[in-house]
Amino acid sequence: MWAFLHKLGSPRSFYAITERWLPPLWLAAVALILVGGVWGLAFAPADYQQGNSFRIIYVHVPAAFLAQSIFVTMAVAGLVFMVWKIKLADMAAAMMAPLGAGMTFVALFSGAVWGVPTWGTWWQWDARLTSMLILLFLYIGVIALRGAFASRDGGARAASVLAMVGVINIPIIKFSVDWWYTLHQTASFSITEKPAMPASMWLPLLLMVLGFYAFFIAVTLTRTRSEILRRESSKRWVRELIEEGH
Amino acid sequence: MSKAESRTAPLPEAGEASVGLAIAWRATLHRDLMLRLRRPGEVLNPLAFFALVITLFPIGISPAASLLATIAPGLLWVAALLAALLSLDGVFRDDAEDGSLEQLLLSPQPLSVLALAKVAAHWLLTGLPLALMAPLLGVMLSLPAGSYGVLALSLALGSASLSLIGAIGAALTVGVARGGVLLSLLVLPLYIPVLVFGAGAVQAAIQGGNVAAHLAILGALLAAALIFSPFAIAAALRISLNG
Numbered sequence: 001m002w003a004f005l006h007k008l009g010s011p012r013s014f015y016a017i018t019e020r021w022l023p024p025l026w027l028a029a030v031a032l033i034l035v036g037g038v039w040g041l042a043f044a045p046a047d048y049q050q051g052n053s054f055r056i057i058y059v060h061v062p063a064a065f066l067a068q069s070i071f072v073t074m075a076v077a078g079l080v081f082m083v084w085k086i087k088l089a090d091m092a093a094a095m096m097a098p099l100g101a102g103m104t105f106v107a108l109f110s111g112a113v114w115g116v117p118t119w120g121t122w123w124q125w126d127a128r129l130t131s132m133l134i135l136l137f138l139y140i141g142v143i144a145l146r147g148a149f150a151s152r153d154g155g156a157r158a159a160s161v162l163a164m165v166g167v168i169n170i171p172i173i174k175f176s177v178d179w180w181y182t183l184h185q186t187a188s189f190s191i192t193e194k195p196a197m198p199a200s201m202w203l204p205l206l207l208m209v210l211g212f213y214a215f216f217i218a219v220t221l222t223r224t225r226s227e228i229l230r231r232e233s234s235k236r237w238v239r240e241l242i243e244e245g246h
Numbered sequence: 247m248s249k250a251e252s253r254t255a256p257l258p259e260a261g262e263a264s265v266g267l268a269i270a271w272r273a274t275l276h277r278d279l280m281l282r283l284r285r286p287g288e289v290l291n292p293l294a295f296f297a298l299v300i301t302l303f304p305i306g307i308s309p310a311a312s313l314l315a316t317i318a319p320g321l322l323w324v325a326a327l328l329a330a331l332l333s334l335d336g337v338f339r340d341d342a343e344d345g346s347l348e349q350l351l352l353s354p355q356p357l358s359v360l361a362l363a364k365v366a367a368h369w370l371l372t373g374l375p376l377a378l379m380a381p382l383l384g385v386m387l388s389l390p391a392g393s394y395g396v397l398a399l400s401l402a403l404g405s406a407s408l409s410l411i412g413a414i415g416a417a418l419t420v421g422v423a424r425g426g427v428l429l430s431l432l433v434l435p436l437y438i439p440v441l442v443f444g445a446g447a448v449q450a451a452i453q454g455g456n457v458a459a460h461l462a463i464l465g466a467l468l469a470a471a472l473i474f475s476p477f478a479i480a481a482a483l484r485i486s487l488n489g
Contacts, residue, residue: 082481137435144431148422157485158418162432165414165478169436172467176439180446 009086011228012237018221025218032211040204047201053117056110058205062212064107067135068170070100070216074142075167078160088224090156091231093163094146095223099216101139108132127181131174138166270355271363278367281340288336289371293379296329300383311388318387319448322397323404323441325383326376330405331430331437333372334412337364338420338483347420348487357483358476365413365479373405393451396461403464404444410471410479411436417482440467 007013040058047054077093080086112122142159149155232238282289303321304314341347350360380401381394415433419425447460
């Protein structure tokens with residue numbers, strides 16, 4: 001187990017090992033999202049209150065899950081990078097940050113679109129919406145900080161520290177925003193209380209969530225592999241790979 | 247001078263080392279306070295900024311006292327937060343440019359503790375004056391009576407957390423040219439909990455709510471920031487100076 005992890009930490013063997021993982025991962029991602037999407041959008045029963053507009057849930061919830069998971073994953077990768085100096089962890093963190101920011105935006109945007117038919121407004125200062133918005137700012141901060149450094153190593157370490165500081169703060173922010181929301185607003189409508197869903201509604205949702213996670217892993221691996229080639233382009237094994245025509 | 251002595255002297259005992267740390271801490275604090283007080287403009291600028299921003303709101307929104315009174319707690323807190331943010335960039339930048347920050351890194355004392363002294367100096371000359379000035383601006387915004395003490399107290403408590411959290415961002419951006427906008431991008435999301443409970447304390451004082459609960463959470467945030475942020479600041483300073 002440890003020997004395998006150690007091997008995985010070196011860019012060259014990571015590149016070789018993950019080559020075998022990619023096809024099944026992409027296949028799982030595409031299949032799960034296709035099945036879950038078609039099932040959810042076309043075959044799942046309409047909500048008795050919201051009608052068909054509830055189907056946005058099949059994009060909104062998986063995106064929101066990913067938005068939060070990616071930030072935590074990024075912070076863990078930052079910790080691994082800072083403690084064990086594994087460059088690969090930083091490459092992965094750098095590659096997943098834009099995807100996380102994108103997912104946060106998708107969650108916010110789909111939430112806004114969903115808000116129009118259900119709440120009658122594009123934006124509501126709801127506790128969840130607000131903490132999602134703050135999460136988006138945290139992502140932008142991490143990406144901007146990495147880009148601001150002239151040296152790649154400095155930017156990598158600074159972004160790792162910021163991701164870790166951010167991940168400690170996310171629960172505090174969440175708690176304070178919940179508190180703020182209960183203080184300042186009477187809950188006119190809430191998305192926290194979901195009606196119990198029948199299986200035909202939540203099964204496609206589960207498939208979509210799993211599909212989004214598979215998609216995230218596949219994208220991160222693919223991008224990290226390209227990043228390895230870019231950063232190690234002067235190494236011999238990369239040049240040999242290119243000469244072989246891969 | 248003292249360094250040469252310590253080289254020839256036998257190894258200091260544990261007690262002596264902690265005495266040395268206390269001296270180094272006080273010396274760093276003293277130095278930072280002196281440096282700032284010798285350029286009083288830098289101390290007064292955040293206060294002037296605070297007053298100016300507060301002046302903009304009645305002009306931009308409405309001079310009606312009833313309206314201003316309802317939004318005054320939030321306005322005062324946001325304006326004070328921005329004023330504190332404005333002064334953050336200078337916490338480490340001057341020292342980084344003239345090389346004295348590198349001396350701090352090289353010193354035998356733990357960097358996190360010395361960085362804490364610099365943050366304390368920042369708070370003493372930014373956060374505390376802002377807190378003391380806020381009641382005056384509260385009068386101008388016709389803040390309801392009875393909440394002035396809570397306003398100053400919440401700002402004094404909260405701005406200490408703001409200085410600590412902000413110093414992490416300042417340390418991360420000290421190596422970046424023109425890092426001012428980036429600094430606010432990094433730090434403002436992390437300021438939100440302090441803002442919620444700080445402005446909440448003043449609101450509670452006006453509406454007769456439980457002020458102590460808000461102040462207690464502000465104190466808890468400060469305690470957490472005091473524990474964690476010195477290490478983050480030290481790590482960030484090492485990155486900025488070596489990276």
